[in-house]
Amino acid sequence: MNSDYYGAFIKNKIYESDFIKLNFEELKSKISEYWQDDNWGSDLPIFKKNFDLALSDLRDFDLNNREYYYIEIEELNPDKIIDPNFFVYLVCVISIEEKSNKIITLTFGLD
Secondary structure (H helix, E strand, O other), X not given: OOOOEEOOEEHHHOOHHHXXXXXXXHHHHHHHXXXXXXXXXXXXXXXXXXXXXXXXXXXXXXXXXXEEEEEEHHHOOHHHEOOOOOOOEEXXXXXXXXXXOEEEEEEEEEO
16 A cells, blocks of 8 residues: 555655754753653653653663654645645654664654
C-alpha cells in the first residue's frame, strides 16, 4: 500500500531542508524544549513515557555516535501538512549511523 502521507506530513512536499540535523544531546534538548510549550494537556506524560521507552528499546545502539534528523509539525509550512489536520502533535526523528548500516525512525504523534 502506497500513501501520499506520513501522519499529517504530505510526503512529496517534505525536503531535507525541513529537517533539523542534531546530535544525541541536541535531540534530547530539542525534545525537552518541545515539552515546555504551554499548550500541552494530559497527553504530555504519555509522550514523555513513550520517548523514554523508545530510548530504552534502543539501548543496544550507540546513540551518541548517530546523526538525527528532526521534524515537527508546528515548525512546518502549513502547505506541507494535510488539511484538515487532526494531529495535536507530530514529531518524527530519523537517525543514521554510517558504520552500522541501520536507520532508526521514531514517530510520536496524537491524532
